[in-house]
Amino acid sequence: MPTTARAEQSNSHHDLPIHESVLLLQTDPERGLGEHEARERETTFGPNALPQTRPTGPLLRLLRQLHHPLIYVLLVAGAVTLLLGEHVDSAVIFGVVFVNMIVGFVQESRAEAALDALRAMVRTEAKVVRDGVSRTVPSERLVPGDLVLVEAGDRVPADLRLVRLSELAADESALTGESEPVVKDEVVLPPATPVADRRNMLHSGTLVTSGSGAGIAVATGAETELGEIHRLVGTAEVLQTPLTRKLAWFSKVLTVVILFLAAITFAIGVVRGESGVEMFTAAVALAVGAIPEGLPAAVTITLAIGVSRMARRRVVIRRLPAVETLGSTTVICSDKTGTLTENQMTVSRVWTPQGGYEITGAGYSARGDIVDSAGEVLRPDTMPSALRWTLLAGASCNDAALHHDADTTTVVGDPTEAAMLVAARKAGLVDVPPRTDTIPFSSQRQYMATLHTPEPTRPNQHGHVVFVKGAVERVLALCGAELGPTGPRPLEQAAALRAAENLASQGLRVLATAVAEDVPAERFSEEALAGSLVFTGLQAMFDPPRPAAASAVRSCREAGIAVKMITGDHAATATAIAGRIDLLDGSADGKVLTGAELAEISEERLPDAVREASVFARVSPEQKLRLVEAMQSRSEVVAMTGDGVNDAPALRQADIGVAMGRGGTEVAKEAGDMVLTDDDFATIEAAVEEGRGVFDNLTKFIVWTLPTNMAEGLVILVAIFVGTALPILPTQILWINMTTAVALGLMLAFEPKERGIMRRPPRDPRRPLLTGGLVARVLLVSALLVGGSWWMFQWELAIGAGLPEARTVALNLFVAVELFYLFSCRSLTRSVWRIGWFSNKWVLGGVTFQIMGQAALTYLPVMQGLFDTAPIGLESWLRILGVAALASVVVGVHKRLFPQVL
Known part of the structure; x- marks a missing residue:
């Protein structure tokens, strides 16, 4: 084979006639490749598998967790205290570092599983024809030019250009977002045809739902459409969350301040003639005191409590920072199918020549009624004949099946046919006449016909019954009459077409049904059907919105969160659903953009266009990723929902990826930061509420802990500057920091959500972790602590107390405040x-x-020996409580005067 013929592979064969693809790939559409040639191509192109990047070793990932400014200071402080013989201090410091390192390592290890899940999707068996013989080989052995056979239930192992097929349809929702199975044919398509419309192709990772076919492998491994998504997932940046970004900035600033104060402390002491070793010890004490050792643990535990609360609301958090990210979310990008909708096709309207009807109920449950235009519920014995025949035709001319378990209903076959089965059951039509023959649906035929034995309830009927369902125009072309109140009458085709157009404009999928009675079995053929059918009516169906979707969208809007639908479905369908859940806010003008329109918008104009639109239909995986990036360019915090392989890059790029637990692929679950166990958009609203509560509690902890750390450092600095003994020792500082963080500060993680939390706008992503009002409060409490502890320390010394007693008073004052x-x-x-x-x-x-x-x-001898404390009297306790109460009153006044600190 010429070298140029196998120099590269391409999945763009949809625009080529079959014979050109065969020539280009140097293969045979009947016998396939020879085994020897296949082995050569496998050497040339490599295995049919997604490329694996060299993983980062566990040791390197573990050490990477130490790359943090505050951790650097803690490591240095721990090493110095160890050299100075302060083993207790050193052990506590290194213990904090170790815990944080392990938590980060575990989180990063779990995040790396997304690409592994993508690679696993192509590890299947494939049926190929080589040397004219059909055989089964591992999908990794497929090469460009292989003739691959597929049938219903098969996972497509590579990108295939179809060369022959029989009633072939494929579920491509995981790749394209298209909710309906795609009927395939062999027609040559224009070069610009998007992936979702390439009817002559099968794509790797999709599922064959019906029929059978054969196709030539035109792309394998990384060159497939699935491989392109793998590349996008690999290049999509895993962004820091708002909390981690703010904490990183806060940590850097705090580190600089701590090192500056420690250096000043050391320099002042040396200038005053103090021992260099003692001053170095004092500088370390200041650094250890100023560093909020409990902050990393508090963040982890607060987020973990948020995880527990969310689990009770059907949200599984895979990465802890995702908890608070939801609280800062400004935009939610939601998939349509299965998230905003039930992902269960439902017949909602029926039109017949005798009138129009509504069918209540949603999904695959048989609970529902048939309601006429006057609002009357119809019973089986009062049902007009045209309505009965329409529903019976939909249930009889049908290959789907419903399997009911305790809690779920499983559909076998096409969801559209399943919807027709359910509609018939709502009308009480459970049993259908036995089928004896079938003319299957095809893209060329555009209808399906079935032949049935006569109904037992019609003893005068001697021939068979023919039921037909299919595209409206095609079925009407086969009809010579329509069913009126008294029987067949002349067909009014224009009226039926107007009704179909009206239903389709509402985003409904419309199918027509027809019937013929007393048909001899030998006359059941395509030619005999023409003109012999009686038109019975139209069935219109859609994937209904989830019951709580509209209220959840409204709640998000009240909370200042924009909701945008991003789907691979058609614009009409997406617009109809958006209208039903009030996503378009009463107007569709300028609110809907299609993938084709997005492709024409420049990068400069895209952020503004995205901000104005609410619905994005018929978009590709690359465009989903582009949309997320455009929103993030405006400093939006983006939550992206998804369930398919095509959603994985955008899920990873988003500030928080929300995967579907029930209907989602493993790829989406691994790429997401959180998983909804019920796939319901309303659950996202609940998660946002919990996330806001978590962020509030984290802010409360930081505002509570910083004054102590700042005051401890300043007390050391003041003592060195004045030239007196330290009011508190390093071991006492560690006691304060660790015990109060666990016993007091962490209790704020359990604080209930405050009233009105979902009526507040989301936090501005550019807003600092601590606002000016909160910084003022931190400084105020720090000043109260420094002034109070210094005054109490000097007071105790002035009245004759020893140094241990005075330090014990200062220590207890810190804790009391x-x-x-x-x-x-x-x-x-x-x-x-x-x-x-x-x-x-x-x-x-x-x-x-x-x-x-x-x-x-204070009073146990063993503790006094470890921490250099001493017993103190009742008067000292009263002074401690008095100063603490005064500080509380001052803070209360500040809160009253400046309430808007958030």
Whole structure:
């Protein structure tokens, strides 16, 4: 074979006649490749598998978790304290570092599974013809030019140009987002035909739903459409979440401030003539005190509690930062099928020459009624003949089946035919006449016909019954009459076409039905059907919106979150669903963009166009990714939902990827940050609410813990500057930081969500972690702590107390102020009297535990030996409580004067 013939492979054969594809690939459409030639091509093109990148080793991924400014400071502080013999201090510091390292390592390991899931999709068996003999080979062995055989139920192993087929249809929803199975044919298509419309191709990773066929493999491995998505997933940047971005900036600033203060402390002490070793120890004490050691653990635990709460609301979080990201979300991009809709086709309207009818109920449940134009519910014995024959034709001329389990209904066959079965059952038509022959549906024929034995209820009928369903124009062309109230009458084709057009304009899929009675079995043929049928009516169906979708969209809009539908379905279908859930806000003008229109929009204009539109229909995987990037270019925090392989790149690129748990592919689940166990858009609204609560609680913890760390560092700095003994020692600082973080600060993670949380606009992504009002509050409490502890320390020394007693008083003052301040931090804008003292019982438990710890630290001899403390009297405790109460009052006044701190 010439070298040029196999220099490259291409999946763009949809625009070539079959004979040109055969010549280009140097193959045989009947005998396939020779086995020797196939082995040569396998050497040339490689295995039919998605490429694997060299994975990062576990040791490197583990060490990468240490790449953080605050971690650097902690490592240095831990090493110095170890060299100075402060083994307790060193152990605590290294313990915090180790825990954070393990948590990050586990999260990153789980995130790497997305590409593995994509690769697993092509590890199937394939039926190929080689040397004229059909055989089964591993899909990895397929090469361009192979003749591949497929039938219903097969997973397509490569991109195939069809050379022959029989009633072939494929479910390509995972690749294109198209909710309906795509009927295939061999017609040559224009070069610009998008993937979703390439009817003469089968694509790797899709599923054959009916019929059979044979195709030439035109692309394998990374060159397939699935391989292109794999490339997009691999290149899509895994963005930092709003929290991690803000914490990274905050950590860098805090690190610079801590190192600056430590350096000043050391320099001032040396200038004053103090020992360099002692000053270095003091500088380390300042650094350890100023670093919020409990912050990493608090973030992890608060997010984990959010994960638990979301699990109760049918949300599974795969990556912890996704919890708070939802709380900052400004745009939700939702798939249509299965998320905003039920993903269950439903016949909702029936039109017959005798009138129009509505069918209530949704999905594959038989619960529902037939309602006429006057609003009357029809019973089987009062049903007009045309309506009965229409529903019976849809159920009889049908290859689908419904299997009912305890909680679910499984469809075998085409969802459209399943919808017709359900409609007939709602009318009480459970049993259909036995079928004896079939003219199957084909894209050329555009209808299906079945021959049935006479109904037992019609003893005077001697011949068979023919039922037909299919495209409206095609079925009407076969009819010579229509069914009126008294029997067949002349066909009014124009009226039927107007009714069909009206139903289609509402985003409904419309099929026509017809019947012929007393037909001899030997006359059942395509030629005999022409002109012999009686038109009975139209069935119109759609994938109905989920019951809670409209209210969830409205709630998101009230919360300041834009909702956008991004789907591979047709624009009319997407617009109809968007209208039913109020996504278009009453107007479709300028609100809907198709993939073709997106392709014409420049990169500069795209962000504005995306902001104005609410629905994006018939979009490709690359365009989904482009849409997400366009929104992020406007600093939006984007949540992207999806269930198919085609959604994986956008799920990974989005700030938070939301995968569907029931109907989603494993690829989507692995690429997403969270999974909805019920596939319901309304669950996203619940997750947003939980995410906002988590972000609030994290902010409360940071506002609560920073004053202590800042004050501890400043107390050390003031002592060195004045030239007196340290009011608190490094071991005492570690006791304060670790015990209060666990017993007091972490209790804020259990704080209930505040009222009106979903009536607030989302946080501006550009807004800092701490607003100016919160920074002022942190500085205020820090000043109160520094001033109070310094005054108490000096007071105790002035009245004759020893240095250990004075330090014990200062230590307990720090804890007492933190304890009182904790109640204030339960809400950043309202007083504890308004939110309720007992609405968070965890806080009361933590306070009790901390008080017991302080008593043990102060009065137990073993604790006194470890932490250099001493017993103090009642008067000292009263002064401590007085200062703490005063600090609480000052904070309350500040909160009252400046309530808008968020």
